Amino acid sequence: MAKALDSFLEENLKLLKDQGLYNEIDVIDGANGPVIEISGKRLINLSSNNYLGLATNPLLKEAAKRAVDQYGVGAGAVRTINGTLDLHQQLEEKIAEFKGTEAAISYQSGFNCNMAAISAVMGKDDCILSDQLNHASIIDGCRLSKAKIVAYTHSDMDDLRKKAKEAAESGHYRKIMVITDGVFSMDGDLAKLPDIVEIAKEFDLITYVDDAHGSGVTGNGRGTVKHFGLEKDIDFQMGTLSKAIGVVGGYVAGKKALIEWLKVRSRPFLFSTAVPPGDVAATIAAIDMLMQSSERTEKLWENGNYFKEGLKRLGFNIGNSETPITPCIIGDEKLTQRFAKRLLEEGVYAKAIVYPTVPKGTGRIRNMPTASHTKEMLDEALAIYEKVGRELLGV
Numbered sequence: 001m002a003k004a005l006d007s008f009l010e011e012n013l014k015l016l017k018d019q020g021l022y023n024e025i026d027v028i029d030g031a032n033g034p035v036i037e038i039s040g041k042r043l044i045n046l047s048s049n050n051y052l053g054l055a056t057n058p059l060l061k062e063a064a065k066r067a068v069d070q071y072g073v074g075a076g077a078v079r080t081i082n083g084t085l086d087l088h089q090q091l092e093e094k095i096a097e098f099k100g101t102e103a104a105i106s107y108q109s110g111f112n113c114n115m116a117a118i119s120a121v122m123g124k125d126d127c128i129l130s131d132q133l134n135h136a137s138i139i140d141g142c143r144l145s146k147a148k149i150v151a152y153t154h155s156d157m158d159d160l161r162k163k164a165k166e167a168a169e170s171g172h173y174r175k176i177m178v179i180t181d182g183v184f185s186m187d188g189d190l191a192k193l194p195d196i197v198e199i200a201k202e203f204d205l206i207t208y209v210d211d212a213h214g215s216g217v218t219g220n221g222r223g224t225v226k227h228f229g230l231e232k233d234i235d236f237q238m239g240t241l242s243k244a245i246g247v248v249g250g251y252v253a254g255k256k257a258l259i260e261w262l263k264v265r266s267r268p269f270l271f272s273t274a275v276p277p278g279d280v281a282a283t284i285a286a287i288d289m290l291m292q293s294s295e296r297t298e299k300l301w302e303n304g305n306y307f308k309e310g311l312k313r314l315g316f317n318i319g320n321s322e323t324p325i326t327p328c329i330i331g332d333e334k335l336t337q338r339f340a341k342r343l344l345e346e347g348v349y350a351k352a353i354v355y356p357t358v359p360k361g362t363g364r365i366r367n368m369p370t371a372s373h374t375k376e377m378l379d380e381a382l383a384i385y386e387k388v389g390r391e392l393l394g395v
């Protein structure tokens with residue numbers, strides 16, 4: 001190994017460990033369901049984004065197996081050479097129908113979808129107004145585009161309006177985009193899309209919503225844009241197929257011309273091999289299921305509300321979530337880490353989220369009750385919260 005690399009790694013790995021920012025990776029034995037096993041220990045899983053339990057759904061598994069038998073395990077090429085199977089086309093038609101748009105494009109992940117789509121449209125003569133709490137993949141996509149990035153205070157519409165006006169009146173930019181998460185994953189709050197659309201209309205802003213945590217959850221399962229009835233007003237409805245949908249992939253749904261442009265210009269679509277057929281078939285089955293019935297989404301909300309009420313009753317601060325995402329705000333970083341460790345020892349797997357992912361002093365446990373938890377599992381988790389809360393916080 002080059003000496004420069006050797007000393008870089010040694011120094012920086014030590015630094016991360018000293019700062020408590022080194023991520024240990026937990027390995028799950030078996031499937032990522034409502035109850036998991038880690039190193040032989042049974043744990044109630046409150047950390048998964050498998051919101052509707054579809055990652056282990058038998059119908060999706062069957063669809064994947066059938067597609068593997070018919071098509072094999074790989075797509076064989078990038079989409080623009082000969083990696084586009086009829087399944088990819090079906091999936092994109094399905095996504096457009098699900099999202100109420102003219103067309104859609106799918107990618108290998110939500111992360112590379114943001115990298116791809118933002119940089120395909122925005123460039124060095126443009127400006128992007130980005131919510132301060134947007135996801136890392138949005139931040140990286142914006143950086144890749146080389147556009148001027150202006151962060152606005154989280155969901156502060158006065159700040160957005162002020163910055164949109166400044167950008168529009170400066171005359172420096174050919175295009176201006178406003179970009180936001182639909183659901184903010186650390187607090188569970190919704191973007192103020194009706195206000196954002198109003199500001200966008202006033203200043204001719206391109207609108208981009210990353211609804212990774214909204215699809216399958218908000219708007220009766222159709223997402224946050226649908227929740228607000230703004231399908232006609234949002235240019236980019238971006239989302240992931242890896243959370244509520246349960247599989248893998250990302251997408252943008254929007255007008256035909258936009259999707260056509262992304263298909264010829266977004267680099268991961270042109271230069272990275274297409275999603276394998278088994279995954280695509282499982283995704284089609286998942287979206288079909290969501291279009292036929294909102295039963296799973298309703299169950300998710302029922303469980304979310306049950307768990308939230310339970311934590312509130314025990315005296316915990318659960319913040320201002322508007323979705324089933326349930327933060328339990330502890331505050332101090334070290335105490336939050338200790339809380340998560342005690343939950344784990346007692347049988348609850350829920351991750352501590354601390355600075356820099358969330359602001360200093362707002363350390364929290366992020367809980368994700370899903371549609372596949374039973375009331376008994378949630379009660380068991382609440383009893384453990386009660387025990388650890390009494391021990392560490394005196395609640």
Ligand code: PMP
Pocket residue numbers: 109110111112114135137181185210212213240241242248249250
């Ligand atoms: N956007 C947001 C808001 C996300 O939370 C995530 C996943 N953490 C992504 C994009 C990336 O999606 P994927 O995991 O499918 O790459």
